[in-house]
Amino acid sequence: MNDYSIWNLEYSYVTNYHMSGIIYGAHNEGHRKLPYCYTLIKGKGKTVMVDTGYNNEGGGKEMADGFGVEGWHAPEEVLGEVGVNPDEVDTVFITHSHFDHLGNLPAFKNATFYMQERELDAWIKTMSLPDYLKWPMVAVDPDDIMRAVDLVKQGRMNLINGDLENVLPGIDLFAAIDTHTPGSMYVRVRNDGPDLNNAWIIAGDLVYTYEQFGGRPNAEGVYFPVGLATGSQQNLVDVMDVMVKQVGDDYNKIIPIHEVALKDIFPSRLTQYGLQINEICLADGETSKVK
Numbered sequence: 413m414n415d416y417s418i419w420n421l422e423y424s425y426v427t428n429y430h431m432s433g434i435i436y437g438a439h440n441e442g443h444r445k446l447p448y449c450y451t452l453i454k455g456k457g458k459t460v461m462v463d464t465g466y467n468n469e470g471g472g473k474e475m476a477d478g479f480g481v482e483g484w485h486a487p488e489e490v491l492g493e494v495g496v497n498p499d500e501v502d503t504v505f506i507t508h509s510h511f512d513h514l515g516n517l518p519a520f521k522n523a524t525f526y527m528q529e530r531e532l533d534a535w536i537k538t539m540s541l542p543d544y545l546k547w548p549m550v551a552v553d554p555d556d557i558m559r560a561v562d563l564v565k566q567g568r569m570n571l572i573n574g575d576l577e578n579v580l581p582g583i584d585l586f587a588a589i590d591t592h593t594p595g596s597m598y599v600r601v602r603n604d605g606p607d608l609n610n611a612w613i614i615a616g617d618l619v620y621t622y623e624q625f626g627g628r629p630n631a632e633g634v635y636f637p638v639g640l641a642t643g644s645q646q647n648l649v650d651v652m653d654v655m656v657k658q659v660g661d662d663y664n665k666i667i668p669i670h671e672v673a674l675k676d677i678f679p680s681r682l683t684q685y686g687l688q689i690n691e692i693c694l695a696d697g698e699t700s701k702v703k
């Protein structure tokens with residue numbers, strides 16, 4: 413029994429991203445496609461986004477150009493492929509502040525937002541540092557931070573401190589402090605209530621690829637962290653361990669949104685824009701958007 417549908421939606425991509433950015437220590441291992449995605453969760457009368465993507469103008473476009481991102485399409489087009497208009501989105505969970513996750517807050521005019529208090533605090537602090545200490549801002553657009561603060565002022569941003577179970581019925585938020593970013597967060601959807609064998613985790617950037625769960629050459633069975641941490645790689649691996657236990661000890665129930673192999677694992681299709689839709693699960697009574 414499924415209360416919620418989950419679709420992972422590609423909205424742009426980097427054709428050749430260096431492997432050392434994907435997995436810690438994967439130097440001289442070439443390049444791989446890195447899809448840029450956000451995730452739609454729909455059910456129980458709720459329309460929920462995990463992250464917003466970025467807006468392809470101003471600071472967002474500058475950052476995207478710097479990372480070699482191509483093929484961007486707006487949320488109206490990407491969500492339209494699964495029959496949803498951005499105005500219908502009532503809730504947005506922000507996993508972290510990198511431009512490709514936080515960079516399109518204004519596209520969701522009717523939504524209430526959630527992010528970790530520490531994530532916003534820490535980036536404001538980093539913005540106050542002299543330029544030579546600002547390396548962590550490599551993928552953060554200060555204008556996105558200011559737009560998040562403006563949502564606080566409007567009363568539309570919930571800043572949470574740590575874990576928050578049942579933020580919506582059967583949906584939990586978990587903090588991952590000092591990992592990929594200072595206050596990263598991930599989302600668990602429990603489709604059968606307490607039965608964690610039918611639960612899913614939307615991992616944000618805490619996991620980039622299933623290979624991190626023990627699939628590295630010459631290190632079989634050993635967990636590896638993602639290639640970018642403003643916190644610590646050890647904290648990242650610790651969080652991976654916690655995540656697996658939170659979905660019935662099965663890492664296949666963790667969705668790494670940048671994983672190019674999702675299209676081979678889940679029912680998927682290419683849209684008219686050449687972007688992937690991965691159908692992770694369907695709510696009871698919902699029709700497939702990939703058939």
Ligand SMILES: [Zn+2]
Binds near residue numbers: 508510592617
């Ligand atoms: Zn990130």
